[in-house]
Amino acid sequence: MDFRTQIASFDALAGINADALILVLVGEELPAGIDPVVAALVKDAIKLGDFELKAGKVLSLQRAEGVKAPRLVLAAAGKATLKSARAAFQAALAQLKGRGAAHAATAFVGFEAMTDSLAEQFVLAAGDATYVYRHTKPSAPAEGKLQKLTLVLNKSEEGAAKAAKSGLTRGQAIGAGIELARECANRPGNYATPTYLGEQVKALGSSHGLKVEILDRKAVEKLGMGSFLSVAQGSDEPLRFIVARYDGAPKTQAPVVLVGKGITFDSGGISLKPGAEMDEMKFDMGGAASVIGTLRAVAELKPKLNLVVLIAACENMPSGRALKPGDVVTSMSGQTIEILNTDAEGRLVLCDALTYAERFKPAVVVDVATLTGACVIALGGVRSGMYASDDELAAALSAAGDAALDPCWRMPLDEEYDEGLKTNFADVANVGSRAGGSITAAKFLQRFAGKFRWGHLDIAGTAWKGGAAKGGTGRPVGLLTHFVLSQAK
Template structure:
């Protein structure tokens, strides 16, 4: 799919297979719809008078070969009440348009939906519109044996059009870059655990950096991690025949003297729970437990495509969590890279064990800010469901930055409390800390554990357990929180 932006285009003269315009509730026409209605001698007004469609959200109507209109089709999409219009509603409308057009023979689309956005929200609306189209047409068929029988959308080109003289080509390009980053994240997360191993993640990172002058990758093997004292990370990876990898990406888009920001992702490519074995039902979904790492890789790929003027360190803490004769046992005590000892009360709380050594390692780059991303706790799903990610932080300013970026990108997070009262739950009789704090406030105590390794820099923890993938008939990766992370990086770069 190709995306582009064009300004000062009269909607009635668009030469395309389909032009998309918005209709507000009670048959109120958008600016582009009015132009088409005038050119077609009231064809849209006449159609709306039939009463089958009157601009409600989630509704659409497709018209063909209107007189005086160059485009072969005109798709009307409901926007609801005009005074309640926002970027999220425009994104939903774009989803509706793309979902219905991908089932047709349409190849070239010109959409005027974001032309209705307020000037101050136009850039955000355009970015989200491109992401919405890409999300709608995404499919993952790499492991289907007969791809010929699978329906493929005919869509080839989606143009974001505004009738006013405004240049939003940069926002369109950024949206396309973020969409590609999301695709990479989703492809990795959707891949089965027997393909997407820590080694596979390392090869993917190296391939991404191969043709880029401002992206470098280094891979720490288990022997190197042992020399660095990463006993916590190795306590997880040692139970698997697949070697763990610490993958570090250096994106150098800013000045050499500028301190970087860092993204650290949990990359458990399959999580059985280890000796604390998970129930068998839906265990296949534990291939998604590396989405934190996949989102870091996707965000770095988007950085490269956008050429953001910022320095970014990406760390992928990649390992398999398997039960074996070599696996850690409940009650084992290990020493982290920071020199702190950890009593492993539950081997299924492994994400924090790999992350804490990664968070210690990233300190050597003297980052201005660090975000870690992890499918960390089922408790986060209980607290926030599947719509909003959990956020915890040791720095109010950074937390507010990330929360604002999430709202801007329609990829929201919600801040949970974190303090000394919760740290009490991590006490151990035998080590500096336990790796779990019991059932109460599981998301918070997991973040409290990580906070002990992030005392020397501003830090945000994103728990994406509820937002990283969908179950059921729509099972698959969502690509979140790549939009949030990219929006934060865009804002930081500006």
């Protein structure tokens, strides 16, 4: 998609030349200073009952008298918030889907000022609205002819061009990362294998000058990653431990480390999952997909910091070699783990990756995983679950989520939750009771993160959607990118 800006007077919007003119209107009354031709059309539509200045209302007009663009789309945002503006713009884009408009110009009318955040969401909303998965479905319909989007800036507003440029740049980088994450997640498990994930990171390394190392089983065995190996042992698909580095600062600067759970298909292992919706377990590598997407966004934005991305990738399958309930494995840290449920495998691959992260002497480590169904029960599909070892880190992750419209919610890490992981046969059990399942999973991981500042994002409810809208969301690439960028400051 080609994103551009155009400076124009908002009292002459009717003269803008494009295949479609989208006006996102804020407030319950027409904003002052709006083009009189457009104002008359809006008032007439309201009078006829075809349109209201209420959030969610959209009206598409063809060949509107006095408007140069052959299509005029009016979208009411209601309140002047980033969230409402994005929702209104996406609703407007839906009106153009399949209509043959190659170029749409958009003005956000009634906002106090153009901000970099608004320009960023302009790009991200467009990417979300036009994304179509095609890799294994060549018959998928084209998303339409929309090729260029112009953000119209008010001529009278100082600083609008600078803010828009900054937001468009960041939005396009994050958008590219989100699309990459969605493409990785949406591919079936027989396509998106651990080897495939390694190839994607290698390709990023080649195109963006990153240092990439892909470790195979032999290398992982040498490291002593017994917990990770135990999950992979039931599958014929070879595991991969992926290490990628973006160096944007001197080597003396401690890096930010992102760790992604890369279970490319999760059958549950011997603790087999129910058959219903098991196909969606191809999305269990959503954490890996999101850190790969974030790596791409960061590599394109080139902030002055160092970033390390670690991905433990394998399948969790039942076989004669598979991990069994009651088995005890030894992690890279030396801690022993009793396996009470083989479907609690994500934490088993992450714990070894967290131990591996120690060698980088990181400033902060954040792991990302589609970890627990309990988090879905707690937070649904709106917010990701967030755990943090200190208040400052929790605040930074929360602020990053809010800035990206990719929100999270802080969950507790009280010591009392450790009680549920006690066992007579190892240092720790891999699961506790059903009660507080997302918390006890985080407490398990915390045992392996004691040597650095640590955050954990449980994205089981946000990494993908089911039903008619089934597919990867690309979350939390936005949150993670904003967080990484905040660390450069």
